[in-house]
Amino acid sequence: MRRILFFSLLLLAIAAEAQTARKFTINLTDDGAAQMVVFLPANPSGKAIVGVPGGGYSVLSNTHEGTQWSDWLNQQGIAYFVVNYRLPNGDRSIPISDVEKGIRIVRDSAAIWHIHPHDVGIMGFSAGGHLSSVISTLSDFDVRPDFTILFYPVISMDERVSHKYSCINFLGEEGHKDPALVKKYSTQNAVKRHLTPPAIIIMASDDRLVPPVTNGVAYYSAMRNAGNECAMYIYPTGDHGFGCGPWFKYHNQMLSDLGNWLNNRKAPKADALRVACIGNSITDGHGIDMADQHGYPALLQQKLGNDYWVKNFGVSGRTLLNKGDMPYMNETAWRDALAFDPDIVVIKLGTNDSKPQNWQYKAEFKKDLQQMLTSLCPQLATPSKKKGKKARQALPTRPKIYLCTPIPAFKSSWNINEDVIANEIIPIQQEVAQEYGLEIIDLHTLFANDSDKVQDDGIHPNDKGVRRMADIIADAIKKQ
Numbered sequence: 001m002r003r004i005l006f007f008s009l010l011l012l013a014i015a016a017e018a019q020t021a022r023k024f025t026i027n028l029t030d031d032g033a034a035q036m037v038v039f040l041p042a043n044p045s046g047k048a049i050v051g052v053p054g055g056g057y058s059v060l061s062n063t064h065e066g067t068q069w070s071d072w073l074n075q076q077g078i079a080y081f082v083v084n085y086r087l088p089n090g091d092r093s094i095p096i097s098d099v100e101k102g103i104r105i106v107r108d109s110a111a112i113w114h115i116h117p118h119d120v121g122i123m124g125f126s127a128g129g130h131l132s133s134v135i136s137t138l139s140d141f142d143v144r145p146d147f148t149i150l151f152y153p154v155i156s157m158d159e160r161v162s163h164k165y166s167c168i169n170f171l172g173e174e175g176h177k178d179p180a181l182v183k184k185y186s187t188q189n190a191v192k193r194h195l196t197p198p199a200i201i202i203m204a205s206d207d208r209l210v211p212p213v214t215n216g217v218a219y220y221s222a223m224r225n226a227g228n229e230c231a232m233y234i235y236p237t238g239d240h241g242f243g244c245g246p247w248f249k250y251h252n253q254m255l256s257d258l259g260n261w262l263n264n265r266k267a268p269k270a271d272a273l274r275v276a277c278i279g280n281s282i283t284d285g286h287g288i289d290m291a292d293q294h295g296y297p298a299l300l301q302q303k304l305g306n307d308y309w310v311k312n313f314g315v316s317g318r319t320l321l322n323k324g325d326m327p328y329m330n331e332t333a334w335r336d337a338l339a340f341d342p343d344i345v346v347i348k349l350g351t352n353d354s355k356p357q358n359w360q361y362k363a364e365f366k367k368d369l370q371q372m373l374t375s376l377c378p379q380l381a382t383p384s385k386k387k388g389k390k391a392r393q394a395l396p397t398r399p400k401i402y403l404c405t406p407i408p409a410f411k412s413s414w415n416i417n418e419d420v421i422a423n424e425i426i427p428i429q430q431e432v433a434q435e436y437g438l439e440i441i442d443l444h445t446l447f448a449n450d451s452d453k454v455q456d457d458g459i460h461p462n463d464k465g466v467r468r469m470a471d472i473i474a475d476a477i478k479k480q
Contacts, residue, residue, distance in 0.1 A: 047077065048081065051082040121147040134190075153216050154167075193227060193228065294466070326352070348406070353425060400480060405426045406421050
């Protein structure tokens with residue numbers, strides 16, 4: 001009987017090992033002080049996860065919060081990369097740069113390792129959860145993960161409501177006393193609408209080391225308030241640091257919950273046309289709860305289908321005018337839109353520019369619009385060989401740009417001026433569109449009789465309005 005049991009266990013071990021096709025280590029620094037351990041699956045799904053162990057920024061718990069996850073993840077077809085980052089010792093840029101480099105290597109090597117470069121997640125534990133949330137909220141677009149998994153994460157850098165030594169070790173002896181640094185790296189404050197990747201948070205209610213309410217729950221609340229996708233699982237017991245340990249009472253349930261969440265994360269098709277929706281609160285989805293699922297860009301995605309990848313880069317209150325009170329081109333969303341490298345861009349700005357404090361700079365509007373267009377598509381800056389500036393765009397360009405006129409302002413809420421929109425802003429848009437050979441989507445005319453499709457403020461589309469916007473813009477794109 002013992003012999004049968006022994007061989008059964010041996011076969012299970014062999015089967016589990018067979019899920020990992022290759023294992024090797026990459027030095028992230030010349031001296032090998034930071035490394036990344038790579039586990040490539042035998043049957044890759046295209047999904048990848050970069051693991052970030054915890055340890056209070058004083059040690060690395062890189063077994064049950066690191067390498068021991070490789071079997072289960074590889075069985076799911078997920079490539080797994082454990083980053084053994086350098087400890088900060090007060091210099092937070094050190095671990096940040098190590099993890100960012102790991103993500104960059106994964107994306108750069110995606111084709112070789114059979115990974116979808118836009119299906120790369122991050123998974124962090126405790127202090128490693130904090131580091132993962134920093135990368136998810138504050139890092140540049142090219143190294144920001146596509147999804148985030150946080151186990152009992154340190155989120156707050158306020159040592160009064162968090163893990164004291166994680167705060168001190170990350171920010172330094174002086175930095176952890178600096179209110180500005182504490183606020184910046186308390187990552188519930190850094191969550192950005194549309195831009196912070198979807199997340200799942202896994203904790204135990206009886207965690208005595210990192211208080212769940214002021215850390216993991218705070219991150220969930222920030223994500224939900226921003227309308228970003230986020231799931232949270234809080235198990236009754238388990239305390240802190242259970243990782244993938246089989247001693248965790250809810251281990252199997254946790255793996256099932258995490259597996260279901262991962263299985264429902266669908267990456268865009270590798271050759272999907274990228275559509276960037278640039279705009280103000282109307283694009284952002286003001287007044288539309290969970291705008292990432294119900295705003296016009298989300299509905300546009302549904303209407304265009306899987307051959308397109310639509311992303312929302314809208315930011316409420318922003319102006320096209322660079323001298324406006326809140327210029328769009330100063331925003332992270334603008335930098336992200338450029339880094340997204342879109343094939344198609346839909347621009348809907350101008351409503352906030354009509355406010356008196358902004359339209360005093362109306363002489364700059366055309367120039368600023370031209371700046372936005374040529375930043376998106378440098379080809380537009382080169383005049384064609386045809387005569388006259390009206391034919392400047394001689395050849396097909398990338399991206400294809402659609403310039404939307406503002407929808408009518410049915411009320412003068414926030415001092416938005418319909419006369420300025422109709423008689424001054426739209427004519428400039430039409431002039432520039434003709435000059436550059438761009439297509440105008442005239443939402444102003446198409447919404448002229450649709451006051452029932454805006455919210456009570458008379459400015460922002462309601463549920464019917466965003467559906468109509470998505471229909472109009474989808475039709476324009478499909479015609480090309």
